[in-house]
Amino acid sequence: MCRWAAYIGQPCFLEDVVTRPDHSLIHQSIQATECKTQTNADGVGLAWYDHRPVPGLYRDTHPAWSDPNLKSLTAQVRSRLFLAHVRASTGTATSRNNCHPFVVDNWAFMHNGQVGGFEKFRRRADMLIPDELYHERKGATDSEVLFLLGLSEGLDERPLEAMEIVVGLLQRMSRNKGCKPHIRLAAAFSDGEKLYAVRYASDDHAPTIYHRWSKSRQGRAVVSEPLVQTERDWQAVPPGSFCTFTETDVEIQPFRPLL
Amino acid sequence: MCRWAAYIGQPCFLEDVVTRPDHSLIHQSIQATECKTQTNADGVGLAWYDHRPVPGLYRDTHPAWSDPNLKSLTAQVRSRLFLAHVRASTGTATSRNNCHPFVVDNWAFMHNGQVGGFEKFRRRADMLIPDELYHERKGATDSEVLFLLGLSEGLDERPLEAMEIVVGLLQRMSRNKGCKPHIRLAAAFSDGEKLYAVRYASDDHAPTIYHRWSKSRQGRAVVSEPLVQTERDWQAVPPGSFCTFTETDVEIQPFRPLL
Amino acid sequence: MCRWAAYIGQPCFLEDVVTRPDHSLIHQSIQATECKTQTNADGVGLAWYDHRPVPGLYRDTHPAWSDPNLKSLTAQVRSRLFLAHVRASTGTATSRNNCHPFVVDNWAFMHNGQVGGFEKFRRRADMLIPDELYHERKGATDSEVLFLLGLSEGLDERPLEAMEIVVGLLQRMSRNKGCKPHIRLAAAFSDGEKLYAVRYASDDHAPTIYHRWSKSRQGRAVVSEPLVQTERDWQAVPPGSFCTFTETDVEIQPFRPLL
Amino acid sequence: MCRWAAYIGQPCFLEDVVTRPDHSLIHQSIQATECKTQTNADGVGLAWYDHRPVPGLYRDTHPAWSDPNLKSLTAQVRSRLFLAHVRASTGTATSRNNCHPFVVDNWAFMHNGQVGGFEKFRRRADMLIPDELYHERKGATDSEVLFLLGLSEGLDERPLEAMEIVVGLLQRMSRNKGCKPHIRLAAAFSDGEKLYAVRYASDDHAPTIYHRWSKSRQGRAVVSEPLVQTERDWQAVPPGSFCTFTETDVEIQPFRPLL
Secondary structure (H helix, E strand, C coil), X not given: CEEEEEEEEEEEECHHHHCCCCCXXXXXXXXXXXXXXXXXXXCEXXXXXXXXXXXXXXXXXXXXXXXXXXXXXXXXXXXXXXXXXXXXXXXXXXXXXHCCCEEECCEEEEEEEEECXXXXXXXXXHHCCCHHHHCCCCCCCHHHHHHHHHXXXXXXXXXXXXXXXXXXXXXXXXXXXXXXXXXXXXXXXXXXXXXXXXXXXXXXXXXXXXXEEECCCCEEEEECCCCCCCCCCXXXXXXXXXEEECCCXXXXXXXXCCC | CEEEEEEEEEEEECHHHHCCCCXXXXXXXXXXXXXXXXXXXXXXXXXEXXXXXXXXXXXXXXXXXXXXXXXXXXXXXXXXXXXXEXXXXXXXXXXXXXXXXXXXXXXXXXXXXXXXXXXXXXXXXXXXXXXXXXXXXXXXXXXXXXXXXXXXXXXXXXXXXXXXXXXXXXXXXXXXXXXXXXXXXXXXXXXXXXXXXXXXXXXXXCCCCEEEEECCCCEEEEECCCCCCCCCCCEECCCCEEXXXXXXXXXXXXXXXXX | CEEEEEEEEEEEECHHHHCCCCCCHHHHHHHCCCXXXXXXXXXXXXXXXXXXXXXXXXEECCCHHHCHHHHHHHHHXXXXXEEEEEECCXXXXXXXXXXXXXXXXXXXXXXXXXXXXXXXXXXXXXXXXCHHHHCCCCCCCHHHHHHHHHHHCCCCCCHHHHHHHHHHHHHHHHHHHCCCCCEEEEEEEECCCCEEEEEEECCCCCCCCEEEEECCCCEEEEECCCCCCCCCCCEECCCCEEEEECCCCEEEEECCCCC | XXXXXXXXXXXXXXXXXXXXXXXXXXXXXXXXXXXXXXXXXXXEEEEEECCCCCCEEEEECCCHHHCHHHHXXXXXXXXXXXXXXXXXXXXXCCCHHHCCCEEECCEEEEEEEEECCHHHHHHHHHHCCXXXXXXXXXXXXXXXXXXXXXXXXXXCCCHHHHHHHHHHHXXXXXXXXXXXXXEEEEEEEECCCCEEEEEEECCCCCCCCEEEEECCCCEEEEECCCCCCCCCCCEECCCCEEEEXXXXXXXXXXXXXXX
8 A cells, every 4th residue: 555645726835745744644654544554665756736837756765754855845845736655565666666656748646556466467457558658657566557548548638537447447457367356546646737536446445535625725635544633624535436626626526437 | 773683503594584584574674563663664784794704794775675685685695693684763864874784894783772862962972983993983873883982992802891881881971961761772793703782771671682592593593573473482681681692502691881 | 888797617706707806897887998888877786696596686776886785795795607787778767677687587687788769669579578477577678678588488498599589579670660770789698507698789889798717716707898908818709699608618609680 | 076066046947057958967977077087976966945044955876867856856946046966976975965965054065076085084073063063964074074164163154264264174184184185175055145165275176166147047057067068158266266156246255274
């Protein structure tokens, strides 16, 4: 598993979401509470939108809690839309290219969960990536494939449908060649305009997603687990949901991949 | 805190102690049981004696559990005497020079514990290191200072007395300038001939040390916590002890630093 | 480009080939003389055969010249057959899984050179890797593909023919989809019994390979460039050659891939 | 040796100085032209002033040319005052804490050059650092000491005099205990308001410093070597100079340390 946190709204320092809260993402890298793996120390990553259409990207393989670059970056960079992730590997190597978020052009994508038995059919999954996107396939994770296939299925024009197709595809491959649980997915992604999230599983254990509007910051945090555990107004996203967050709104639709 | 494991006896593969047992050092890097910090992921190190008087040394800053080099090395290298360590930083940076074991000439040293408030008097501690040893002061840990001061006080000729002097010195400095707990120490060190260990604290919480003779391997493991939790014949070293392990024997003497 | 050095013969310390000579592999990582890239600082790797059928493997992403683990390992480990490599990336990321040598079971493989325009047809090349070997495809280099395809074409039974097929295949793909120079190859690989090397190019610039029998060591070094530049008895391997080195002999056959 | 580049003026993207020019700092990490060491691949660092009094700091141990984080950061971050450095170690370990720039509170400092035989009197140099600054002594470089001693001698109130004292001090120590050349110094540092630089040597080989006002950017670059080698209007700073750069001006005074 992994833990992640995202934000969309008025610009704020990345640290307000990533490092400063009581149960910040850094704290969750040491001691997550709603996660199969308490420790998420196989890498860290940040993607943030600022002056350019393409986001900035910082990824490293060390645990987040001791990363001085992360500490400094989050204290210095302000952004209206960003994604942050701490990794617990489900098998693949610890390397920068296996850390999230993944970035292709203006899209950033991160994932918590797994595709069951992925290593058994990784080749077939890789083969579904079209030629023109294959140069973006740099690592060996199921997460990177979810993202690249999503892009090839039309993440730009119809993100919900694209992800339904892709998740359905990988779920089916796992049923044929992989193992249970076939898919568990809490993903967040953005094109720099909107922030999207999906919560889904082939069984009853879809990894959690919460969100909360902050009056003081005038923005919304979307997270794996609440950043301040005593705050009672974190809203849980139901399993089987596709969320679209704008600067001020949230829309939740059913997420029903092809089985 | 940290966790460590050492071995002296007939040559065996490092993995027999470091990676293969149920509750190996790798397992303890993820989930230690008798340790304040469950996770020990701020680096890993191995020192092993083989063809040369000076030991081989491997240290890296990544968590032990995902380190492919560690896995391969421990599976390939055989040694009659080795030290292995997984680190949980007590404040200093994650860097190779702050990982244990430390090696100076034929001596290797590793430590679990801390000197209370060390950062407040690090300068005074550094100042005690004689000119001829200062080039070996490469990091900023209290552990490296314990070692270098031990060497300067005569670790070669009289290891017990040398460590009593040094531990007393740092304990006193902590009382003057630092904070409680003044010192907690479970250290293991070797000159390539014998293996030494010290268990001591200024309060009631000296980090644990156990040892066990293996008939099959014809050697002895000396560890922070038993490598196989169901094995009942691990012998606990009492607090306030100085141990001398040879290929076949163990001698335990009282350890009484100057207060 | 990259630089490499290998050895087969009576056991010797790795450092005798990798770090100690005047123009050692470490020196070549800073200042190669017969190489397009003078600096080869995108990673380092060692594979050595000792107690086990599978070799030990050490790989890191930092330049070889400052790597303390490499220094220590090469001074401590003795082996009768080993491969060492310093990397200059031709485009792919700096990560452990893109460093050489690559190891699959008892085979180790390293490469200097490139497949022209590989990134344009990487997907098709990856597709040729059979299911049962795909889990070994961990990075994105052309070198790793050369190796995995070689294994799938029968490196075990008929190494020369297997490599002729594979090199021919990639050469043709480069002609169709890639760019000039289509392939330049100086590769060394071993199954733990014999050491093989291939020198080939689709143009006139096949990267160099030399070898030299050492009377004192009773073994043979096979290298990109002579380890001691004043030694006159390094024998150059002609382009279009497939070499088989045993503990005492060398056999050189023509290497003629399908075009 | 090392190479560095700094900027002060109207905000611009870091990449305009660090990565984009023909002979950018990245290019100089591979192939410097006015430097003893052509390759400067023992680490990279950026310090930049933006929303806060303290600068952001990014440092890593890998060569600059392959660092994806550096590429992304410099493309995304805009700043009115920043320092960037690529390192060639003069002996100390490759670790983040030995990379430049060094940051203490609002001060950032970087250095190209060395103190002759520093390792022989490092202890005495370390001992000059006052208690209240010693916690900032994290590595083992002469550069970090130059900085910390400069701070203790009054870098805040009288930067020129402070550096004259410190350089004189270390020059004298090198004469007593070290070796020739006693000191070579091209340093740049800032408090977030002004940018300072010093060019000095105890012999005839003070490392170079140039500066150039950019009309388009409305800011000034201060560098080890010109970023675009065909631009003729880079002004060389004479040896024995102390420079003060503001947003629009430059003042150069003689730099005369105590001998």
